[in-house]
Amino acid sequence: MSEQLSQLQRLCTETWDAFKAKSEFFKLVQDGLCDRRLYALLLIQTYHYTRHNAINQAMVCQNPKINDFNYMKYCLDHAQEEVGHEMMAFHDLKHAGFAVESPSVLPKPSLETDIFVAYVYYISQTGNPVQRLGYSFWAEDAYDHIMPTLQIAAQNMKLKKSAMTFFIDHAAIDQKHSEDVHKQILRVCKTQDDWDAVKTAMLGTLTLTHRLLEGIARDYSLLVQGKLPHHEFLGSETSFAEVVS
Amino acid sequence: MSEQLSQLQRLCTETWDAFKAKSEFFKLVQDGLCDRRLYALLLIQTYHYTRHNAINQAMVCQNPKINDFNYMKYCLDHAQEEVGHEMMAFHDLKHAGFAVESPSVLPKPSLETDIFVAYVYYISQTGNPVQRLGYSFWAEDAYDHIMPTLQIAAQNMKLKKSAMTFFIDHAAIDQKHSEDVHKQILRVCKTQDDWDAVKTAMLGTLTLTHRLLEGIARDYSLLVQGKLPHHEFLGSETSFAEVVS
């Protein structure tokens, strides 16, 4: 692995560690929360950002500066694999015991999700075409960072595997993706400007993802206080405990 | 095959026959033209429109009305296969004996090519998302309609196979594509409005392709009269004959 890629890897790990250390979202889970509604809030936002990933990944090919056929093929291939993954998050929401007919009745994305999605579109459509690899770089590896916490959640919230397909399957799929991303990064990054663009996009998307998770922690707190509009279908913790026991 | 698909097929064949009957481009070849510069003009415009195909095919996934994951995957898959095909046209231009360093020095697209490209972007980005299949429908079958004429050209213009990769390889590749397109059309066309959208897009792209060919015939006539700017690199017929003999 190149020195630049190792640096990127180290920066990614440091950034995750720094975020996790101060994260309200991670703290809620690690403190032993049993309320499955936090998981529901995570799945709702996961649904909302995931459904843009195939689209903005393909958009990289519209960047007038792109001129690398191999990279274009990679983008379209990767886009193709991402199609419909949001439905796994929606599936998990139902299998976790929440009564939702169809994605169209879900609450809107949070402000934090909108900001994240906006930024991914922006780095996909403009600037250095290689930069979107900075998002893929950490996204495909993310499961190493979140799996321990997810397992705690699964245990405390009594989540069955059938309610965790999005995170479990992505952890498996993304082993291969991760190698592809590393190979592409090493192939397309030819100048310091390319590496800087990838690094900035990695930091940008990682930062906004952590804000997205903090937004979920805030929304959970509002939900508990009965102050989160449009989420009545999540029920109360008690009523839910009855359903799943 | 459904009745609707058969109708589409018949309309396509009738439209080709009608166009070929009055086409100056086809007439030039069938009358025995030996001047390879007509083929060069065809390859230049083929280069120009082909390089948009992967991009606009993928754009169909951005249509807010699309909601069929299988069709989205088809579009991205098909887009992925189209990446870089313009280079085959450029390769053939060089192998046909014309001195061009890189695609960046080619003359601009003709007005007819611009109009064709504009329309394909428009039907890819707006309206009924299934309509772009109307372009694929005839494009993948086109070689049946043009191969006899291309063979006449090849013979008279003494074109080697190595200078015909775009058209020969597409004829082969597109056997499979053609089946895929038919399957998709039968799958996604659920209403009369869907079939109408596919039909209109088929007629639109086919009409504009024929105008594109007629534009090439007009440009050839200008070239012969020494009145086609930016095409000096094509040389004169005589000088060229010496080069290839």
Next chain:
Amino acid sequence: MSEQLSQLQRLCTETWDAFKAKSEFFKLVQDGLCDRRLYALLLIQTYHYTRHNAINQAMVCQNPKINDFNYMKYCLDHAQEEVGHEMMAFHDLKHAGFAVESPSVLPKPSLETDIFVAYVYYISQTGNPVQRLGYSFWAEDAYDHIMPTLQIAAQNMKLKKSAMTFFIDHAAIDQKHSEDVHKQILRVCKTQDDWDAVKTAMLGTLTLTHRLLEGIARDYSLLVQGKLPHHEFLGSETSFAEVVS
């Protein structure tokens, strides 16, 4: 006026004259057609292309190659003036005696209108940012070319002024617009490439407009034969004659 602008003007006039000489649409009117349904077909397509003009005019500012603040302001100003003009065409349709509740019930644009609209979007979004002035150049002057024919139509079809607001008002408004366009063209065209881009866009939009008119003549012929779907609200010539007499 610069020599280049005079050349553009001459080319425009010649192109109009050539089109009018072979136009089925103009012939129908000049031969004394009394059937107001031809005018209705014209207004329907006018509605459809006009409603894109403000949008694509403003889009010129998104062209990454634009770097002329004065020209950007011109585009936005001109876009602002075009907003809602399609409603004049719709208003005229109703005042000509046709029962249409709202624009949403109008038949779809013709294929020719779609091709025209696609091309205007294309030249607005890509290529040399000055080229869209080639559309404005002739569009603002068009009334000189079509007014005599419109007056014949008005007389034979017994159209009141209140049913001709789109064409009458545009003839008046566009006097000033025309001067603005000439001024902008002289200001922004600095290289031969700029003048060529304006000329090509002028020819492209003018050609597609004439095809749009020919499409209307074809549709009228289908209508008379009772073969034009989705236009039942136009009634028959006879029933209409009763309404307006």
Next chain:
Amino acid sequence: MSEQLSQLQRLCTETWDAFKAKSEFFKLVQDGLCDRRLYALLLIQTYHYTRHNAINQAMVCQNPKINDFNYMKYCLDHAQEEVGHEMMAFHDLKHAGFAVESPSVLPKPSLETDIFVAYVYYISQTGNPVQRLGYSFWAEDAYDHIMPTLQIAAQNMKLKKSAMTFFIDHAAIDQKHSEDVHKQILRVCKTQDDWDAVKTAMLGTLTLTHRLLEGIARDYSLLVQGKLPHHEFLGSETSFAEVVS
């Protein structure tokens, strides 16, 4: 003023107050910083986000959900007025004593500026078309909130009026804009969903602006430590003091 507008106003003021209370950027100025390089960093980012404002304001008219001609005209008018304002920020940078030939040599936008710009494009192109008024709502009033701090900066950094045209002129221009924005909001907001969309966009853009300012404070700290790449042209505090005295 409607109750909803008053609520928006109160929320805006509260948000500003909360941000200012914890802002490193505001603290730097209020603590009496004399180093004009902080102002330079502000102007560089101001240049970068301002140059998108006319473009994304006009883009609102491309939202397929827009159907209010008055609002479309407002967007284009307002876009037209914003054209080129980034040059005032660039002008001020030069008049504050920094040697920059042209905007093309400025350092790239910060990550925070990119995130802000991405979000403004997103809310301009998608979702409820009225929501971009949430950005205009506070942006036009912002000078009330920042003027006291700017005046402290002006005094301590010895900034002449000729180096403050962006902020001074905007304060004046925006009196009228502010009234226009209020009028538009009252006119276009018809449902609670409209008011919510405006409110969310106000909070989103305001939050990201404060992060943009905090990014400038962080960059200033890096600059002082000699660790901010691509900003050598800002010189050192001392060398600069010599230049301006």
